[in-house]
Amino acid sequence: MSDLVATELDARVLTVTMNRADKKNALTHDMYSAIAGALERAHGDGRIRCVILTGAGDSFTAGNDLSDFAAGMPQGKPPVVRFLEAIVNCDKPVMAAVNGPAVGVGLTMLLHADLIYASEKATFRSPFPHVGVVPEAASSMLLPLAVGNAWANDIFLGGRVLTAAEALSAGLVSRVFPAASFMEECRKIASTVAAQAPNAMLQTKRLIRANRESVLERMRKEGAIFNEQLKSPEFMIAAAAYMQRRLPEFD
Ligand code: COA
Numbered sequence: 001m002s003d004l005v006a007t008e009l010d011a012r013v014l015t016v017t018m019n020r021a022d023k024k025n026a027l028t029h030d031m032y033s034a035i036a037g038a039l040e041r042a043h044g045d046g047r048i049r050c051v052i053l054t055g056a057g058d059s060f061t062a063g064n065d066l067s068d069f070a071a072g073m074p075q076g077k078p079p080v081v082r083f084l085e086a087i088v089n090c091d092k093p094v095m096a097a098v099n100g101p102a103v104g105v106g107l108t109m110l111l112h113a114d115l116i117y118a119s120e121k122a123t124f125r126s127p128f129p130h131v132g133v134v135p136e137a138a139s140s141m142l143l144p145l146a147v148g149n150a151w152a153n154d155i156f157l158g159g160r161v162l163t164a165a166e167a168l169s170a171g172l173v174s175r176v177f178p179a180a181s182f183m184e185e186c187r188k189i190a191s192t193v194a195a196q197a198p199n200a201m202l203q204t205k206r207l208i209r210a211n212r213e214s215v216l217e218r219m220r221k222e223g224a225i226f227n228e229q230l231k232s233p234e235f236m237i238a239a240a241a242y243m244q245r246r247l248p249e250f251d
Contacts, residue, residue: 005034006056012049012194013187014042021057026065027105032079039086039094049194049201051090052186053113054097060122063104066131069230070239080105081223084137087112088215091202093193097186098122098164098173107155108137110172111146114205115189118164118173119182127159131242132235134225138218147171 006017016038018025027035035053042048055061064080087094087109096113100121107126110116126143128135135143135156144152147170154160164176177185193201229235234250241248 004028004031005038007038009048011191012047013052013190014038014048014050015052015054017054017056018061019056021055021059023065024059024062024101024103025055025057025106026062027080028065028068029074029079032083036079036083036086039083039090042092042094043086043090046198048092049196049198050190051092051094052097052190053094053109054183054186055099057100058121059100060096060098060102061106062101063106063126066239066242069133069235072230073227080136081219084109084112084219085216088138088209088212088219091205093201093205095186095190095193097183098124099179099182101125104128104131105137107172108135108139108143111137111139111142114208115193116173117182117186117189118167118176119179120164120176121179122164122167122173122176124155124162124167124172125159126155128156130159130238130248132232132238132248133229134222136219136222136226138215138222140222141218142215
């Protein structure tokens, strides 16, 4: 397992922490594999009744590591795909504890969490076309369903950065807690969830997430377009601009 992802099992709650604070927890291939491994473990391990996914330091995650994007995908199933499949298929309740900025896949992964809470310091942004790519993680289908077209287009097309209060009013998160007590509040809720009847919990989650096949199908469709975009001049322009800390110019 990557040391950039920390896991801790305590009282039936598995906490998975994206642990690359100096890079705002930007996700590398190894980190996706490590989180996928933790979710697969949670799925199959009867001792785990709830998973908390959070970030170290002041960020949730700045999304995919942009250098990894530029370097292309490794051979075989891309780790990001393994991660997305693992979060879609995990039968245990997954809580996203959004402690700071959630960018790109940092936002879209929330659509696969069952419980989504934000610190008052959290922000949310998924400006895919602005970085030369398209929405992933079935977010082109799930975000409009979760928050409606107006918010979804503001996020994707407008590149809008949502505050925690805006994410709450949009319905992207269900509660906002003060930063100082954030993880404590999340852990309290996770303990309550972990104490519920496990089979009833599992069946309830399966009923709520009954559209799994269409979600996976949308992910595949998005993935094909995403990969084409990654090879495009548009992405090169956006990635170079990000590295040079300036705005991209698309002619
Ligand atoms: N991939 C690689 N490195 C990243 C990264 C990413 N997605 N996001 C941040 N970093 C790195 C920065 O390059 C910087 O590295 P350096 O210290 O070696 O220069 C470090 O993390 C700190 O980032 P910085 O932007 O200076 O921090 P900030 O506090 O000003 O802003 C964020 C934090 C999360 C708001 C900002 O980094 C951000 O928006 N990143 C997202 C980038 C992105 O477009 N992601 C993909 C979307 S599809």
